[in-house]
Amino acid sequence: MAHAYTPGLKVTDYTVLRRQRRLPIQGDVLVKLGDTVRPDTVVAKTMLPGDPQTLNAANVLALLPNEVRSAMKKKEGDTVKAGEVIGMSASLFGLLKKRLVAPCDGTIERISDVSGQVTLREPPTPLELTAYINGKVAEVLPREGVVIETRGAYIQGIFGVGGEKYGPIRFRAQGPDRPLTAADIDQTCKGCVVVGGSLITGEAIRKAVEVGAHAVVAGGIIDTDLVEYLGYDIGVAITGHEDVPTTLIVTEGFGPMRMADKTYGLLKSLDGLEASVTGATQIRAGVMRPEIIVSGYQPAKAQAPAETSEGLVPGTPVRLIREPYFGRLATVVELPPELVVIETEAKVRILKARLESGEVVTVPRANVEILES
Amino acid sequence: MSRPKYDLGREINSILATDCGSTTTKAILIEKRDGVYRLIVRGEAPTTVEKPFEDVTAGARNAIREIEELTGRQLLDEKGIITPQKGQRGVDIYLSTSSAGGGLQMMVAGVVKTMTAESAQRAALGAGAIVMDCIAVNDGRKPHQKIQRIRHLRPDMILLSGGVDGGTKKHVVEIAELIAAAEPKPRLGIGFKLPVIYAGNKDATPNIADTLGDKMDLRVVPNLRPVLEKEVLGPAREEIHNLFMEHVMAQAPGYDKLMKWTPVPIMPTPAAVGSLVEMVGRQRNITVIGVDIGGATTDVFSFFEDTFNRTVSANLGMSYSICNVLLEAGLPRIQRWLPFFISEADLRNRIRNKMIRPTTIPQTLEELLIEQAICREALALAFVHHKSLATGLKGVHRGGTMDRFMEQRTQKETLIDMLKLNLLIGSGGVLSHAPRRVQAALMMIDGFEPQGVTQLAVDSIFMMPQLGVLATVHPEASAQVFDRDCLIRLGAVVATAGQSSAKTPTEVVRVKGTLDRGETFEESVKYGEMKRIPLPEGVTAELHITPAHGFDVGAGPGHRLETKVEGGVCGLILDGRGRPLALPEDPKTRAAKLLEWFRALDVYPGGPLDRLTGKEGAN
Numbered sequence: 001m002a003h004a005y006t007p008g009l010k011v012t013d014y015t016v017l018r019r020q021r022r023l024p025i026q027g028d029v030l031v032k033l034g035d036t037v038r039p040d041t042v043v044a045k046t047m048l049p050g051d052p053q054t055l056n057a058a059n060v061l062a063l064l065p066n067e068v069r070s071a072m073k074k075k076e077g078d079t080v081k082a083g084e085v086i087g088m089s090a091s092l093f094g095l096l097k098k099r100l101v102a103p104c105d106g107t108i109e110r111i112s113d114v115s116g117q118v119t120l121r122e123p124p125t126p127l128e129l130t131a132y133i134n135g136k137v138a139e140v141l142p143r144e145g146v147v148i149e150t151r152g153a154y155i156q157g158i159f160g161v162g163g164e165k166y167g168p169i170r171f172r173a174q175g176p177d178r179p180l181t182a183a184d185i186d187q188t189c190k191g192c193v194v195v196g197g198s199l200i201t202g203e204a205i206r207k208a209v210e211v212g213a214h215a216v217v218a219g220g221i222i223d224t225d226l227v228e229y230l231g232y233d234i235g236v237a238i239t240g241h242e243d244v245p246t247t248l249i250v251t252e253g254f255g256p257m258r259m260a261d262k263t264y265g266l267l268k269s270l271d272g273l274e275a276s277v278t279g280a281t282q283i284r285a286g287v288m289r290p291e292i293i294v295s296g297y298q299p300a301k302a303q304a305p306a307e308t309s310e311g312l313v314p315g316t317p318v319r320l321i322r323e324p325y326f327g328r329l330a331t332v333v334e335l336p337p338e339l340v341v342i343e344t345e346a347k348v349r350i351l352k353a354r355l356e357s358g359e360v361v362t363v364p365r366a367n368v369e370i371l372e373s
Numbered sequence: 374m375s376r377p378k379y380d381l382g383r384e385i386n387s388i389l390a391t392d393c394g395s396t397t398t399k400a401i402l403i404e405k406r407d408g409v410y411r412l413i414v415r416g417e418a419p420t421t422v423e424k425p426f427e428d429v430t431a432g433a434r435n436a437i438r439e440i441e442e443l444t445g446r447q448l449l450d451e452k453g454i455i456t457p458q459k460g461q462r463g464v465d466i467y468l469s470t471s472s473a474g475g476g477l478q479m480m481v482a483g484v485v486k487t488m489t490a491e492s493a494q495r496a497a498l499g500a501g502a503i504v505m506d507c508i509a510v511n512d513g514r515k516p517h518q519k520i521q522r523i524r525h526l527r528p529d530m531i532l533l534s535g536g537v538d539g540g541t542k543k544h545v546v547e548i549a550e551l552i553a554a555a556e557p558k559p560r561l562g563i564g565f566k567l568p569v570i571y572a573g574n575k576d577a578t579p580n581i582a583d584t585l586g587d588k589m590d591l592r593v594v595p596n597l598r599p600v601l602e603k604e605v606l607g608p609a610r611e612e613i614h615n616l617f618m619e620h621v622m623a624q625a626p627g628y629d630k631l632m633k634w635t636p637v638p639i640m641p642t643p644a645a646v647g648s649l650v651e652m653v654g655r656q657r658n659i660t661v662i663g664v665d666i667g668g669a670t671t672d673v674f675s676f677f678e679d680t681f682n683r684t685v686s687a688n689l690g691m692s693y694s695i696c697n698v699l700l701e702a703g704l705p706r707i708q709r710w711l712p713f714f715i716s717e718a719d720l721r722n723r724i725r726n727k728m729i730r731p732t733t734i735p736q737t738l739e740e741l742l743i744e745q746a747i748c749r750e751a752l753a754l755a756f757v758h759h760k761s762l763a764t765g766l767k768g769v770h771r772g773g774t775m776d777r778f779m780e781q782r783t784q785k786e787t788l789i790d791m792l793k794l795n796l797l798i799g800s801g802g803v804l805s806h807a808p809r810r811v812q813a814a815l816m817m818i819d820g821f822e823p824q825g826v827t828q829l830a831v832d833s834i835f836m837m838p839q840l841g842v843l844a845t846v847h848p849e850a851s852a853q854v855f856d857r858d859c860l861i862r863l864g865a866v867v868a869t870a871g872q873s874s875a876k877t878p879t880e881v882v883r884v885k886g887t888l889d890r891g892e893t894f895e896e897s898v899k900y901g902e903m904k905r906i907p908l909p910e911g912v913t914a915e916l917h918i919t920p921a922h923g924f925d926v927g928a929g930p931g932h933r934l935e936t937k938v939e940g941g942v943c944g945l946i947l948d949g950r951g952r953p954l955a956l957p958e959d960p961k962t963r964a965a966k967l968l969e970w971f972r973a974l975d976v977y978p979g980g981p982l983d984r985l986t987g988k989e990g991a992n
Contacts, residue, residue: 025558051524052554054516065543109554114580115547119554159729223721235697236669236688237728254725283693283731322733323740326726343981344741345808348734367733 009156009251009289009369011263013299017154018138021129022145024048033140037131039166039276043146044129050122053103058116061089061098065116072100072118078108080120087118132164133276134295152297153270155251155263157217160279160290161230161239162247165193165214169294171271173197173218176264179256180218182207189213193275193292195267199256200248205229208246215247215277217267217292220257220327240280240288247279249290252319257327260319260371270294312370318353322367329371330355378845379637383457385847387464389440389448390839391433392642393420393471393631395669396732398429400436401839402444402464403854410850412858415834416440421627422473428627429473430634453634466846467635470838472642473625477501477617478560480528482508482552484535484544489573492597493534494762495682496572496606500613501644502529503670503687508551510535510544516551523555529621531557531567531589532609533581534597536574545573549584556588559620566590568616572597572609592616604766617641637846643672643685645841649855650674650798651681652844656852659795662821664752665837666801668692668731671751673759677788682763686755691803692731695747699724702750709956710746710819712967713739713986738981741808745816748803752820760787791824791952792870792927798860800832811905811943811976814863818946822954824870825927826918826936829863829943862910864941868948871924872955873900881921881949886914898949901966905974906947908940924951946974 027046037043057068072087080086080102087100102120110119135150170192172184180196182203189211196204196218202225208216227233230242251263275294282288312318316332330353339347340362348364355361388403388410398420402413416439421432434449441448447462448455455463479502483490490509497504505526508519531552535545552569559567569589571581578593585591594608618638622628632639640648643665650663654676663674669690674683688697699707704717723743727733735741764787799805799817807813813831817823836859844851869881883897889912898904908914918934920926928934938945950970957963968986971977 049556051517052520054520054551054554110550110584112546112550112584114577115543115550117547117550119550121554159725222718223725224718233696233700235694235700237693237696237731253729254722255719281729283729321726321730322736323723324737343737343978344735345978346734346806364734364736367736369730 009158011155011260011266011371013153013266013269013297014151015154016149016151017133017293018147018149019133019135020141020145020147021131022141023127023129026143027127029140029143029146031137031140031146033137035137036135037137037148038134039130039132041131042128043131043137043148044144046127047124048127050106050124052109053106053120053122055100055103055118055120056116057087057100057111057118060100061087062091063089063116066113068116068118069111069113072108072111074108076108076111079106080108081105132166132278133293134274150293150295153266153292153294153299155266155292157249157251157290157292158253159237159239159281160247160249161226161234161242161281162215162244162279163240163242164276164278164280165247166274166276167191167193167214169193169195169267169270169273169275170213171195171268173259173264173268176219176261177258180204180216185211185213187211193217193277195271197264198258200250201225202228205246205248213246215249215279217249217251217277219250219252219259220255221248221250222256223254237281237283239282240278242279247277249277249279249292252327253321255327260329262371267292269299270297273297312351312365312368317371318368319371320353320361320363320367321369322363325355325361325363328355330361330368332368333360335365377848381466381636381846383465385465385850387458388466388468388843388847388850389437389454389464390468390843391436391470392645392836392838393422393429393433393469393473394642395473396420398432398436399835399839400433400440401836402440402448403843403850405850409857410853412836412854414440414443415836416443420473422625426626428630429471429625430627430630433469433631453630468637468839468842468846469631469635470640470642470645470842471622471625471628477613477621477641478503478505478529479532479613480505480508480523480526480557481532482534482548483573484510484548486512488601488766489534489536489598491762491764492604492606492766493532493572493609495604496534496597496609497532497613498683498685498762499606499644499647499681500610500617501641501647501683502613503685505687508548510548519551520555523552523557527558527560528567529560530613530616531569532613533569533571534573534609536577536596537601538575538596538599540574540576542574542577542580545577546580546584549581553584553588565620568592568620570594570609570612570616575599602766614638614640614644637842640838640842640845642838643683645838646672646800647674647681647683647841648844649837649841649851651676652848652852653796653855654681660790660793661796661798662789662794663798663837664755664800664804664817664821665835666691666748666751666755666799666803668802669694671755671801673755675759675763675789677763677790677793680763680788682759682788684755684759684762686751686758689751689755691744691748691751691801692727694728695724696728698747698751698754701754706750707743707746709963710749710967711742712964712971713742715739715743738977739985742977742985744803745807745812748816749819752816756821760789763788791822791827792925793825794823794827796828796830797821797823798830798832800835800837802835804831805833805835809976810861810863811974814866814943814946815970815974815976818866818868818948819954822868822952823866824868824925824952826865826867826916826934826938828865828939829941830860831863832859833861834859862939862941864908864943864945865938866946866948867916867918867926868950868952869920869924869926870952871920871930872951872953873923875900878902879921881924881951882926882947883919884945884947885917886945889913896947898947900949900951902947902949903970903973904947905943906945908938908944910939910941912940914938914940914945943974
C-alpha cells in the first residue's frame with residue numbers, strides 16, 4: 001500500500017473544528033445559523049418515547065386473548081395512572097373478580113386480540129442536546145441537530161473512557177515522564193480537567209473522583225487500574241458511554257508512558273483555559289479518538305493548519321508504537337525501499353529512526369506513528 | 374460443476390474483483406490463460422468509507438490502480454470499470470464484496486430459543502450477518518428486559534420467525550408486539566423505517582402486518598420452519614441480501630456508484646466466503662471447516678452431513694476485539710501458550726496497546742508468540758460457539774420410544790465430528806501472514822484440536838471473498854483459482870483422540886507411509902510428543918495408521934486406519950498429545966513441553982527462541 005504507516009494523533013495549538021450534534025430521533029432545533037453557543041447551550045431537544053410495559057392481561061384476567069378487549073375499562077389511546085384498575089373480569093356468577101392494574105402512569109398503546117397482551121407506554125422523557133463546545137452554529141440539520149464550528153487548540157488522545165465534560169484545565173504535571181499522584185490533586189481541581197505527566201495512577205483516579213474533577217489527562221494508565229475504576233474489563237475498543245464521574249484520557253497508551261513533548265507543552269500553555277473533553281474512543285468503522293478542545297485559544301504564533309500529512313520522509317518526527325521501543329520518540333533517518341527480514345522472519349517495509357538518545361534503530365513502518373502538527 | 378446463480382450469457386476471460394473490508398480494499402485480477410483461470414495480480418489500498426473521502430469507490434479505484442500499474446493495462450475510466458475487455462483495455466466483468474462500515478448487523482427473533490429462534494439465527498448468519506442478539510419467548514429475560522434490549526440495539530434489520538404453518542399464532546404475535554413496543558431505529562438513516570423480515574407461521578401474517586405494518590418496513594417470506602422437521606432458510610437469506618443492497622449498501626458512502634460498476638449484487642464478505650466453503654465441500658464431497666480470523670470478528674464455516682453452517686463471533690478478533698479474547702479466555706489461558714515468563718501487568722498492557730493501535734505488527738519473536746497465543750484462544754472460543762450452533766434440527770419428534778431416545782441424544786450434539794473432518798482452512802492476517810507456514814498449522818491444530826487425519830490449508834492472500842462472489846457468476850473460474858492460487862496446502866495432521874495417565878509416556882500411534890513416487894517411511898510418537906515428516910506439496914502418501922489401545926484416529930479406539938493424504942509445505946504432522954488437548958499444569962514443565970513441540974516442528978527461528986526462553990523461567 002502506498003501509505004503503510006499509521007497517521008498520528010492530532011496535536012495543534014490552532015485549528016478550525018466542526019462538531020455535529022445530532023438527536024437520536026427527530027425533534028426541534030433550538031438555535032439558528034450563526035448563533036453563538038456555549039458547551040451547556042441546549043441546541044436541540046426531543047421527547048424520547050417512554051418505556052413500554054407489556055401486561056399479560058389474558059393471564060391476569062383468566063380470559064382468552066380475544067376476550068381481553070371487552071374486559072378492559074380503558075381503550076387504546078387512553079391515559080392511565082399507576083395503580084388504576086384498567087381491566088376486570090368476573091367468574092363464579094360475579095363472586096370472583098380479577099383486576100388488571102396499571103403498574104405505572106402512561107397510555108394504553110395496544111390491546112392484542114391474538115396474544116392477550118396489553119402494551120402500556122410510559123410518559124415520554126425530554127432529551128436535551130447541548131453544544132458540547134464553545135462556538136458558532138455553522139449548519140442546521142432540520143429536525144435533527146446542528147453543526148458547531150470553533151477555532152482553537154485541539155489535542156487527540158489515544159484512548160479514553162467517560163463522556164463529554166467541560167471545565168478549566170488544571171495543569172498538575174511535574175514533568176512529562178513523572179506520574180500524576182494523589183498528592184498532585186486537591187480541592188481546587190473540582191470541576192476541572194486535570195493534566196498529569198506520564199501516568200494516571202490508581203490513587204490519582206480515586207482522588208480525582210473524590211474532589212469532583214471532571215476529567216484527567218495523562219500519558220498512560222495501567223490496565224488493572226482502569227479495570228478497577230470501571231468495575232469491569234473492557235473487551236471491545238468502543239468507549240465513551242461508561243457511567244463514571246470523571247472522564248479519563250490517555251495520550252500515549254497503556255503503562256507508564258512519557259507524554260509527547262508537544263502535547264505536554266501545549267497542555268501547559270492552556271493551563272486555566274476552559275476545555276471541552278470526551279473520552280469516547282472507537283477504533284473501528286470510523287476511528288474516533290478522545291479529544292481536548294480549547295475554543296478561542298490564540299497562540300502567540302499560530303501554526304499554519306496542515307491540510308494533509310506529507311507522509312514519512314527523512315526528518316519526520318515519529319512515535320514508535322510497538323515493542324521493543326514502544327512509546328519512544330524518534331526522527332526518521334532512512335526509508336529503504338526493499339523488504340527486510342526482521343527478527344520474527346517476516347519480510348516487511350522498515351525504516352531507520354534515531355531515538356532521542358541518539359541510537360539509530362530499525363522498525364517496521366507499520367510500527368510508527370507520525371507526530372502530526 | 375454447479376450452475377451459476379447469475380448467467381451473463383457471454384464468455385468471460387478476465388475478471389476484476391474487490392473486497393471492500395473495514396480497513397483495506399483488496400482487488401484481484403483473474404484471467405484465463407492456456408484454458409485455465411489463474412490469479413494474475415493483486416492490489417490493495419485503504420478503504421475510504423470514512424472521512425475525509427466518504428466514498429468507497431475512491432479506495433476501490435486506488436486498489437485497482439495498483440493492478441493497472443502492475444499489469445500496464447487500463448481498467449478504469451472516469452465512469453468506473455471498463456467492461457467488456459477490448460484488447461488490453463478493461464475486463465469482462467467486475468464483482469465486489471463488502472464488509473466496510475461494520476458489515477451487516479442484524480437482530481433475530483423467534484418463539485422457542487432452540488428451535489425457530491435458532492433457525493432464524495442460522496438464516497442470518499448464513500447470509501453474512503453479525504447477529505447482535507437473539508430474542509425468544511423463552512430466552513429467560515422478562516418482557517421489559519427484551520424491550521430495553523431491542524430499543525438499545527440499532528440493527529440494520531430484524532428477522533422474525535416463529536411457529537409452524539397452521540400452528541399457534543399467539544407466541545409469534547407476542548414477539549412482534551415486543552418489537553412494535555420497542556420501536557427500534559435502524560443504524561443508518563435517521564428518518565427510515567427499520568426493515569423487518571417475517572418468516573414465521575403463515576397464518577399469523579395478517580396479525581404480524583397489523584402489529585408491525587405501520588411502524589416497520591415489513592417484508593414477508595415463507596416460513597423458516599413450515600413444519601418442525603424442515604428448515605427452509607433460502608427465501609429469508611435472499612430477502613436479507615436484497616435488503617442489504619437496498620438499505621445498508623445504498624446508504625453507505627459511495628455504494629450507489631459501486632453498485633453501478635457491477636452487474637451482480639455486492640455480497641456481504643462473510644456470505645461470499647461461506648458460499649465458497651460450501652462449494653468446496655459439495656464439489657469434493659468432503660467435510661470442511663473454514664475460519665477467518667480478522668481484527669474485529671472471527672467467522673467459522675463448516676460443511677458436515679450435507680449441511681452448511683456459519684457462525685460469527687462478533688467480538689473475537691486480533692486487534693479491535695483483542696481485549697475481548699483476553700476477557701473471555703482469561704489471562705492464564707493465553708499465558709499457557711508462552712514458553713517464557715511475562716508479568717500479568719506487562720502482558721495486559723501489551724494486549725491493550727495492540728487494541729488501540731491495531732495496525733502494528735510484531736517486531737520481536739516475543740511479540741509474535743504473544744499474538745499467536747491469543748490467536749489460539751480466539752480460535753478455540755469461536756469454535757466452541759460454532760459447535761453450539763451447528764446442530765441438527767431441534768424439537769423434532771419421530772414417533773417410537775427408541776427413536777425419541779435417539780433424538781434426545783442427537784439434539785444435544787453438534788454436527789461437527791472432528792474425527793470425520795477432512796479439510797481445515799485458515800484465513801485472516803494472523804494465519805495467512807504467519808512468517809512460517811507451520812506456525813499457522815500449529816495455531817489451527819491447537820485452536821481446533823482436529824482428531825484423526827485432517828488436511829490443513831491457508832488462504833494465501835485472503836481472496837476467498839472475491840472467489841465466493843465469483844462462484845455466483847462463474848463457478849468454474851472460482852474453483853480453478855481457489856485450487857491453484859488461493860489455497861496453500863500445509864499438509865496433513867494425524868492426531869490421536871484419547872488421553873493417557875501413564876507416568877512414562879508410551880507409543881500412541883505408528884504410521885507407515887508409501888509415497889506415490891514409491892518411497893516409504895515409518896514413524897511413531899509417544900504420548901505428549903509431536904513430529905513432522907517431510908511430505909512435499911504435490912506428493913500423496915498411502916498411510917497405515919495404528920493407534921495404541923484406547924486411542925482413536927478415525928476407525929475406532931485401537932483400530933488401524935488406512936487412508937491417503939496430500940503433502941504440503943509443512944508435510945505430515947504427527948500429534949501424540951491426545952484429545953482433548955491438556956497442557957501440563959506446572960509452568961516449568963509446560964514451558965519445556967512447548968519448546969519441545971516448537972523445536973520438533975521447527976516452528977520458530979532457533980536463535981531468537983533460545984535467547985527469549987533463556988529468560989527467567991516460565992509463567
